[in-house]
Amino acid sequence: xxxxxxxxxxxxxxxxxxxxxxxxxxxxxxxxxxxxxxxxxxxxxxxxxxxxxxxxxxxxxxxxxxxxxxxxxxxxxxxxxxxxxxxxxxxxxxxxxxxxxxxxxxxxxxxxxx
Numbered sequence: 157x158x159x160x161x162x163x164x165x166x167x168x169x170x171x172x173x174x175x176x177x178x179x180x181x182x183x184x185x186x187x188x189x190x191x192x193x194x195x196x197x198x199x200x201x202x203x204x205x206x207x208x209x210x211x212x213x214x215x216x217x218x219x220x221x222x223x224x225x226x227x228x229x230x231x232x233x234x235x236x237x238x239x240x241x242x243x244x245x246x247x248x249x250x251x252x253x254x255x256x257x258x259x260x261x262x263x264x265x266x267x268x269x270x
Contacts, residue, residue, distance in 0.1 A: 171206040178221040181232040
């Protein structure tokens with residue numbers, strides 16, 4: 157028994173990555189990931205708890221999930237949009253946004269207020 161107090165012992169780490177969500181999206185368990193990467197299960201568990209993997213593992217995780225390293229820091233549902241707009245000009249982006257607004261009737265007024 158130690159008398160050393162824990163600093164922030166009751167706080168869970170804040171994850172800056174979306175490895176858990178990518179794993180769920182690809183229907184991969186922690187054991188699946190450990191096996192595919194040749195990593196220890198406890199290491200994968202720490203990633204799921206918020207620890208940031210080293211660069212080599214980030215690259216391997218990205219390849220496993222079918223994204224790039226930057227994609228691991230975006231929710232998988234948002235990744236397609238970032239990839240789509242990555243190589244577009246500002247004019248193309250503005251036109252795409254306008255088309256989406258029209259498609260979703262964002263500019264139309266509805267209701268009884270007028």
